[in-house]
Amino acid sequence: MNSNRDSEYVDTIVIGGGQAGLAAGYHLAKQSVAFVILDAHRRIGDAWRTRWDSLRLFTPACFSRLPGMPLPASRWSFPTKDEMADYLEAYAERFELPVRTGIAVDRLERSNGRFVVTSGDARLEAENVVVATGAHQIPKLPAFASELDPRIVQLHSSEYRNPSQLQGGAVLLVGAGNSGAEIAVELAQGRHVILAGPKRGEIPVRHGTFPARLGFRAFRFFGHHVLKVDNPIGKKVGPKVLLKGPPLLRARSPELEEAGVERVPRVVGVSDGLPVLEDERVVDVANVIWCTGFRTDFGWIDLPVFGEHGQPLHWRGVVERQPGLYFLGLLFQYALSSDVLPGVGRDAKYIARHIASRHRSAAEAWERALATA
Ligand code: FAD
Numbered sequence: 001m002n003s004n005r006d007s008e009y010v011d012t013i014v015i016g017g018g019q020a021g022l023a024a025g026y027h028l029a030k031q032s033v034a035f036v037i038l039d040a041h042r043r044i045g046d047a048w049r050t051r052w053d054s055l056r057l058f059t060p061a062c063f064s065r066l067p068g069m070p071l072p073a074s075r076w077s078f079p080t081k082d083e084m085a086d087y088l089e090a091y092a093e094r095f096e097l098p099v100r101t102g103i104a105v106d107r108l109e110r111s112n113g114r115f116v117v118t119s120g121d122a123r124l125e126a127e128n129v130v131v132a133t134g135a136h137q138i139p140k141l142p143a144f145a146s147e148l149d150p151r152i153v154q155l156h157s158s159e160y161r162n163p164s165q166l167q168g169g170a171v172l173l174v175g176a177g178n179s180g181a182e183i184a185v186e187l188a189q190g191r192h193v194i195l196a197g198p199k200r201g202e203i204p205v206r207h208g209t210f211p212a213r214l215g216f217r218a219f220r221f222f223g224h225h226v227l228k229v230d231n232p233i234g235k236k237v238g239p240k241v242l243l244k245g246p247p248l249l250r251a252r253s254p255e256l257e258e259a260g261v262e263r264v265p266r267v268v269g270v271s272d273g274l275p276v277l278e279d280e281r282v283v284d285v286a287n288v289i290w291c292t293g294f295r296t297d298f299g300w301i302d303l304p305v306f307g308e309h310g311q312p313l314h315w316r317g318v319v320e321r322q323p324g325l326y327f328l329g330l331l332f333q334y335a336l337s338s339d340v341l342p343g344v345g346r347d348a349k350y351i352a353r354h355i356a357s358r359h360r361s362a363a364e365a366w367e368r369a370l371a372t373a
Contacts, residue, residue, distance in 0.1 A: 016132035020329030025097040027352030040104035045085025149273025169286025180291030181251035188259040202248035223336035
């Protein structure tokens with residue numbers, strides 16, 4: 001990007017070069033749209049690389065591929081997070097996607113009919129912008145986290161890498177979703193681990209087994225083809241499934257029990273520096289890991305495109321009130337699969353075609369104007 005206030009013009013800017021941004025790039029290239037992808041990380045794939053060391057994908061390789069290129073892994077294996085990161089890097093290279101890394105966009109606005117994207121002193125203008133900055137951006141922590149005794153080591157799951165970050169003594173994991181359950185099983189090898197939060201649904205068979213493959217196919221079918229925003233079942237059931245969160249996949253009740261993880265109710269506050277449970281018990285632990293999820297932050301987008309809860313107002317990622325603006329990779333953007341690998345490619349294709357159709361309409365209008373001149 002230019003390092004002064006002179007603007008560079010690009011037809012389409014994709015902000016975020018994770019799997020969503022790369023899938024958008026693949027389809028934009030197919031539509032012959034000129035574009036660049038800007039990403040804050042130093043290296044393509046870093047959103048995956050910076051997750052905890054032992055993380056493997058929950059989704060099998062055969063359903064975790066981006067359009068046009070399989071993962072270099074056997075169909076029903078579960079690649080490590082570093083393998084996934086390397087795959088994304090190789091994907092960008094194979095399709096020669098123009099990704100500029102180390103560029104954190106700090107403002108998106110509109111001026112003189114164009115979008116203006118700034119990152120520090122650098123400035124780009126574009127006809128179209130695709131915001132693909134991820135649904136797992138900012139760690140969500142309860143306000144009472146700051147009241148914990150400073151002698152307790154506390155981390156959010158996004159900061160957790162491996163057991164060496166913790167001090168000796170018991171660990172409390174707050175939040176019994178997939179991250180909490182997986183980290184609990186890892187830490188239970190050698191210490192007392194407590195997992196707080198209501199029991200949620202879980203797959204009925206062991207993850208990775210043959211019956212689980214059948215279950216995964218069914219889950220994928222419903223999440224991709226049935227629970228969509230444009231059909232009545234999807235509209236009714238999708239948001240409820242989203243609210244509950246996905247079922248436990250690899251670390252379910254049997255695996256947690258086997259590992260010796262203690263289950264307790266939700267954490268509702270802090271008393272004298274220690275976590276307090278819903279049943280009023282106080283938990284004396286040396287470490288707390290908040291597995292309490294993420295929120296998005298679109299505070300850097302200076303455009304009137306958000307609802308009262310800060311969510312983008314769009315249809316399938318297309319922002320009708322701001323022609324040329326798109327979102328990609330949002331939770332339940334089009335279907336329940338929209339924010340995960342098995343679903344993002346379809347949404348990317350829809351958006352790329354929409355951008356290409358804007359060009360066609362503009363070209364046709366131009367031709368009509370010339371013909372009548
Ligand atoms: P991200 O991967 O978060 O990429 C967004 C990119 O945008 C980042 O590279 C970031 O640097 C960049 N960015 C953000 N803000 C800016 C800005 N202002 N300017 C420039 N760049 C910016 N899904 C699956 O399908 N299978 C799984 O097994 C799976 N496991 C998961 C495990 C964990 C622990 C988590 C948290 C999620 C998992 N997911 C999984 C869900 C989802 O697939 C991932 O979160 C995935 O990384 C989302 O891809 P994305 O491209 O939408 O966002």
